[in-house]
Amino acid sequence: MSKITIKTTQNPVILKFEFPDFITQNESFEFKNIDEAKNSPLAQQLFYLPFVKTVYISGNFIAIERYNIVEWEDVQDAVAEQIETFVDNGGIIITVDENKSKKQPITVYGETTPNPAALKFVVSRILTKNAIEFKNIDDTAASPLAKELFSFPYVKEVFIDENYISVTKYEINDWNEITLELRSFIKQFIENGGTVLDESVITADTKQEKQQIKNFDSLDTISQQIINILEEYVKPAVAADGGNILFDSYDPKEKRVKVILQGACNGCPSSTFTLKSGIENMLKDMLKDEDIKVEALNA
Secondary structure: OOOOEEEEOOOOOEEEEEOOOOOOOOOEEEEOOOOOOOOOHHHHHHOOOOOEEEEEEEOOEEEEEEOOOOOHHHHHHHHHHHHHHHHHOOOOOOOOOOOOOOOOOOOEEEEEOOOOOEEEEEEOOOOOOOOEEEOOHHHHHHOHHHHHHOOOOOEEEEEEEOOEEEEEEOOOOOHHHHHHHHHHHHHHHHHOOOOOOOHHHOOOOHHHHHHHOOOHHHOOHHHHHHHHHHHHHHHHHHHHOOEEEEEEEEEOOOOEEEEEEEEOOOOOOOHHHHHHHHHHHHHHHHHOOOOOEEEEOOO
């Protein structure tokens, strides 16, 4: 009998169903629909449930993201029982593609950023849709890769977005001493099936909430315009430099826009210039208001 343990996650719409043993070998899978789940008969069966939005399979668990038509407390026991019955009857969780070699060759190369303390390692595949920053090893529950990177004594911060990893270093080493070691480690870790980011356990901290702007519709018109300008004109530019910018707040009395800088942008000597001469001027021009000020809230 495969006894399933139900575990909540930081995200209320995602629930984990844990097995007593590992069900995958150093691989993670994410299925958004029944067509994507061709190599997982179990995931395909789960998609027949109308509330199943996404299925994650990794390590010793299956995590399911639900649509809002149900609450987990009403259906979680039935889902656990369905998974148990499927497995106990010999159902296959994941089929291994014998034609696919265990190693999946990728390329990784280093790119300089405007911040001399940060280097951007670009990978030849998409890593995540959610930008996420790690300030220390205690924050890395969602990223086994970031956790391993913090074992290098010169790694200060890690930022992961789309197809790259920005690493910020302490001053004890020069980049020419450590770039090859970091590049090789990242390449080997990903090629061997290591998990870069487990989207199902991303902590819903305040910065992540800000980034998703879930309360966008309830914001004032000026704040909405500022967010749209940042998203359309500023984010692509700072992403190219290995960083990210998040809207924090707008004070209509002081006409002060507060933002959060992440990745290579955080602590960059040129970031103040970028804020004042770039973003601030852009907002003044596009919002037709010369009194707007931009301030960075950085930990």
